[in-house]
Amino acid sequence: MNSLNLGRHISGQFNEDLERVLNLVMQMGGLVEKQLSDALTAVVESDQEMAKAVLSNDYQINALEVNIDDECTRIIAKRQPAAGDLRLIMAIVKTIADLERIGDEAEKIARVALEDFSSRQKDLLTNLDNLGRRVLEFLQLSLDAFARMDVETAIKIHSSDEKIDREYEALMRQLMTYMMEDPRSIPQIMSVIWSARALERIGDRSQNICEYVIYFVKGKVVRHMTLEDMKNL
Amino acid sequence: MNSLNLGRHISGQFNEDLERVLNLVMQMGGLVEKQLSDALTAVVESDQEMAKAVLSNDYQINALEVNIDDECTRIIAKRQPAAGDLRLIMAIVKTIADLERIGDEAEKIARVALEDFSSRQKDLLTNLDNLGRRVLEFLQLSLDAFARMDVETAIKIHSSDEKIDREYEALMRQLMTYMMEDPRSIPQIMSVIWSARALERIGDRSQNICEYVIYFVKGKVVRHMTLEDMKNL
Numbered sequence: 001m002n003s004l005n006l007g008r009h010i011s012g013q014f015n016e017d018l019e020r021v022l023n024l025v026m027q028m029g030g031l032v033e034k035q036l037s038d039a040l041t042a043v044v045e046s047d048q049e050m051a052k053a054v055l056s057n058d059y060q061i062n063a064l065e066v067n068i069d070d071e072c073t074r075i076i077a078k079r080q081p082a083a084g085d086l087r088l089i090m091a092i093v094k095t096i097a098d099l100e101r102i103g104d105e106a107e108k109i110a111r112v113a114l115e116d117f118s119s120r121q122k123d124l125l126t127n128l129d130n131l132g133r134r135v136l137e138f139l140q141l142s143l144d145a146f147a148r149m150d151v152e153t154a155i156k157i158h159s160s161d162e163k164i165d166r167e168y169e170a171l172m173r174q175l176m177t178y179m180m181e182d183p184r185s186i187p188q189i190m191s192v193i194w195s196a197r198a199l200e201r202i203g204d205r206s207q208n209i210c211e212y213v214i215y216f217v218k219g220k221v222v223r224h225m226t227l228e229d230m231k232n233l
Numbered sequence: 234m235n236s237l238n239l240g241r242h243i244s245g246q247f248n249e250d251l252e253r254v255l256n257l258v259m260q261m262g263g264l265v266e267k268q269l270s271d272a273l274t275a276v277v278e279s280d281q282e283m284a285k286a287v288l289s290n291d292y293q294i295n296a297l298e299v300n301i302d303d304e305c306t307r308i309i310a311k312r313q314p315a316a317g318d319l320r321l322i323m324a325i326v327k328t329i330a331d332l333e334r335i336g337d338e339a340e341k342i343a344r345v346a347l348e349d350f351s352s353r354q355k356d357l358l359t360n361l362d363n364l365g366r367r368v369l370e371f372l373q374l375s376l377d378a379f380a381r382m383d384v385e386t387a388i389k390i391h392s393s394d395e396k397i398d399r400e401y402e403a404l405m406r407q408l409m410t411y412m413m414e415d416p417r418s419i420p421q422i423m424s425v426i427w428s429a430r431a432l433e434r435i436g437d438r439s440q441n442i443c444e445y446v447i448y449f450v451k452g453k454v455v456r457h458m459t460l461e462d463m464k465n466l
Contacts, residue, residue: 059457062456062457065456066454066456066457069454070454073316073319073320073323076309076319077314077315077316077319080313081310082310083306083310086306086309086310087306090306090326093323093326094330097327097330176419176420176423179412179416179419180416180417180419181416183412183413183414183416184413186409186412186413187409190409197430221298221299221302221303223295223298223299224292224295224296224299
């Protein structure tokens with residue numbers, strides 16, 4: 001946590017509470033990143049042990065969410081923060097909700113590693129992994145922007161979600177073509193499709209995290225704004 | 234808004250602020266219900282005009298979310314509510330985030346009405362509509378439980394999501410079989426599949442709303458609890 005950037009926003013006892021909570025958020029973010037990375041590795045390497053580890057580790061993320069959410073409510077009630085500080089707490093509450101759901105999506109992806117694929121189908125898993133690595137990087141950049149409350153980076157990353165969407169669309173077309181050519185493969189391909197969709201959602205949720213950074217720093221909800229509007233905030 | 238049930242939780246000026254916000258939440262909930270209902274009607278009746286109306290009305294839901302979110306932050310900063318009152322505000326903030334996303338899912342469903350389907354495929358749309366009507370009812374019950382902060386009903390509805398999941402699974406199997414039998418139909422069927430998935434997600438988000446009611450009344454996060462644990466709270 002780079003406290004320099006936050007220094008102008010916070011003060012005193014509230015500062016200490018906040019640093020503790022932000023450390024927990026970063027710990028949660030690190031866990032979620034690892035879950036996603038492990039899920040992708042499990043799928044592309046058909047590593048069932050690793051997939052099972054992802055499934056059994058999800059509870060840690062859930063526990064952190066409950067813990068951080070409680071802490072945030074406690075801090076608001078006890079410290080009665082003013083507008084800017086309060087926005088930061090609200091941004092944290094929303095961020096951890098998205099992180100928890102990203103953990104759930106990683107779990108869904110890991111389940112694909114438990115299925116059987118033919119060697120030709122494994123090429124599709126490699127393409128899924130490529131999309132996944134790009135989404136993972138997007139998540140990492142979003143969490144970095146969050147850790148530093150870096151609004152310029154948040155706006156820049158936010159708009160790069162379009163690239164992921166295009167890559168997702170391309171993979172989806174490939175998967176549909178594959179199903180049309182070999183209808184017997186539909187059940188397996190559908191599970192790859194669900195994973196691709198899960199990755200697209202992780203991209204959306206990472207984008208949400210960027211929006212919370214902008215909301216905290218600028219005091220504006222940008223969810224329904226164009227990129228131009230965002231830049232002019 | 235049944236203020237009897239809330240009477241014991243709130244007081245004074247905070248009470249007035251809260252009633253205003255809760256009215257906005259119910260207004261937002263009503264809009265979201267209507268969007269979902271209209272999207273389903275548009276799909277089953279291939280009513281393109283109605284579908285376009287759903288797409289163009291989504292901004293109202295987005296505007297309400299931003300408005301209510303701002304109001305909630307303002308109320309916390311101004312009234313500095315104590316634990317129970319604060320939990321209610323947090324429950325509202327989370328509920329409107331889910332409602333906004335339900336609106337987005339309704340929009341996705343409406344887009345299906347803009348596609349062409351053969352008469353045989355239209356049977357699948359009827360099945361989609363059946364699932365949709367059940368999900369809509371589930372959403373309505375969840376919002377009723379929220380309006381009355383009725384924790385018993387919230388727990389009961391929460392567990393009935395399983396029925397929707399079973400109906401969703403049955404529809405999904407039917408759609409996969411259809412694709413395997415007629416691979417040329419895959420692009421159309423995939424759009425029905427995305428709509429079914431959107432409905433399943435609306436069910437999950439309605440379930441979230443029940444969880445916020447339980448969180449407010451019991452002070453416990455039940456997201457990762459079993460039904461038995463919930464009943465013993």
